[in-house]
Amino acid sequence: xxxxxxxxxxxxxxxxxxxxxxxxxxxxxxxxxxxxxxxxxxxxxxxxxxxxxxxxxxxxxxxxxxxxxxxxxxxxxxxxxxxxxxxxxxxxxxxxxxxxxxxxx
Numbered sequence: 835x836x837x838x839x840x841x842x843x844x845x846x847x848x849x850x851x852x853x854x855x856x857x858x859x860x861x862x863x864x865x866x867x868x869x870x871x872x873x874x875x876x877x878x879x880x881x882x883x884x885x886x887x888x889x890x891x892x893x894x895x896x897x898x899x900x901x902x903x904x905x906x907x908x909x910x911x912x913x914x915x916x917x918x919x920x921x922x923x924x925x926x927x928x929x930x931x932x933x934x935x936x937x938x939x
Contacts, residue, residue: 840864840884841862841864841886843884844862844864844884844886844888845859845862848888850901851900851901852899852900852901852908853899853900853901854890858890858891859888859889859890860888860889860891861887861888861889862886862887862888863886863887863888864884864885864886865885865886865887865929865933866884866885866929866932866933867882867883867884867885868882868883868925868928868929869881869882869925870882870883870923870924870925872923883923883925883926885929885930885933887933913934916930916931916934917931
């Protein structure tokens with residue numbers, strides 16, 4: 835995998851934002867993307883976030899550490915809880931709800 839691949843970007847973001855090292859992750863799978871308006875310094879931008887799933891070993895879940903410059907919290911939620919979570923962006927909730935509605939429990 836080259837460092838410019840979309841999968842490499844997913845690994846890099848997981849490491850930068852949550853401290854998850856590549857050895858802790860298996861089965862990285864792209865499942866969708868969309869267009870998300872975003873305001874930054876008074877300018878409206880359009881971003882195109884890509885969404886992935888991955889498996890993280892149970893022992894490594896306890897090691898997640900959020901970089902305060904990258905985000906404010908991380909938490910595990912069940913599939914049933916996704917509709918009640920207050921996501922920062924509507925597209926996040928839309929993509930996760932869609933993903934989990936197509937999966938068997």
